[in-house]
Amino acid sequence: MEKKIVIAIDGFSSCGKSTFAKAIAKRLGYLYIDSGAMYRAVTLELLRRGLIVNGIVDTSRLENILKEISIGFSFDPAKSAYVTTLNGTVVEEEIRSPEVANHVSLVAAIPRVRERLVELQREVGKRKGIVMDGRDIGTVVFPDAELKIFMTADPMVRAQRRLKELQEKGISISLDEVMKNIEERDYIDQNRDASPLRKADDALVLDNTHMTVDEQMQWVEEWVRKLTM
Numbered sequence: 001m002e003k004k005i006v007i008a009i010d011g012f013s014s015c016g017k018s019t020f021a022k023a024i025a026k027r028l029g030y031l032y033i034d035s036g037a038m039y040r041a042v043t044l045e046l047l048r049r050g051l052i053v054n055g056i057v058d059t060s061r062l063e064n065i066l067k068e069i070s071i072g073f074s075f076d077p078a079k080s081a082y083v084t085t086l087n088g089t090v091v092e093e094e095i096r097s098p099e100v101a102n103h104v105s106l107v108a109a110i111p112r113v114r115e116r117l118v119e120l121q122r123e124v125g126k127r128k129g130i131v132m133d134g135r136d137i138g139t140v141v142f143p144d145a146e147l148k149i150f151m152t153a154d155p156m157v158r159a160q161r162r163l164k165e166l167q168e169k170g171i172s173i174s175l176d177e178v179m180k181n182i183e184e185r186d187y188i189d190q191n192r193d194a195s196p197l198r199k200a201d202d203a204l205v206l207d208n209t210h211m212t213v214d215e216q217m218q219w220v221e222e223w224v225r226k227l228t229m
């Protein structure tokens with residue numbers, strides 16, 4: 001039997017981390033966990049409850065909300081993919097909205113939110129044979145992951161990729177707005193006190209500015225082969 005490993009993928013927003021992580025999981029028959037979707041789901045819940053006003057999060061009821069909330073992933077046969085659920089309802093579309101994107105880094109900077117979600121991530125990731133993507137997977141969630149990848153790409157290329165993705169979903173937004181959101185999130189993610197985005201010392205850097213998805217796959221397969229032989 002081939003050895004199963006944990007693959008941790010971190011990096012800046014809109015680098016194509018989740019597309020890459022999903023493709024790896026599919027190829028290897030591993031479980032893919034989107035940790036960003038979990039931060040997005042908490043953000044959606046806080047927005048729905050009216051607890052984020054003018055860029056300030058009301059944390060007075062946070063403890064209860066974090067206790068009551070249930071976040072999961074269920075398989076959607078129509079999409080042939082896993083979709084995010086919040087309290088039993090599919091919220092895959094809502095969590096990708098610009099409204100959630102504009103507030104998620106704020107929520108992800110709250111230490112208590114991170115503590116609770118890291119706990120959940122370690123729970124789902126107990127078994128080997130997983131690919132998880134996020135900002136702190138190689139540094140905090142799975143510091144012992146056998147393969148750590150830190151993804152980056154030119155910010156303009158990232159903005160264009162994200163714009164295309166949003167336009168395909170019928171969301172009307174300008175390149176400027178997308179660029180602003182990416183820059184803002186990069187800044188908050190790297191400068192927060194609670195587990196800021198940084199490359200783990202033992203992570204491999206993957207700059208995919210000029211790479212195709214196929215080229216990325218060849219690159220990672222080579223590494224997986226070496227590590228599982």
Ligand code: CDP
Pocket residue numbers: 012013014015017018035036037039040104105106108109133134135136137185189
């Ligand atoms: O897909 P995209 O790169 O836009 O972002 P995401 O992976 O869905 O994550 C959304 C936001 O959640 C990030 O900008 C971070 O602020 C936060 N996040 C985090 O702090 N830690 C993680 N492990 C994953 C996401």
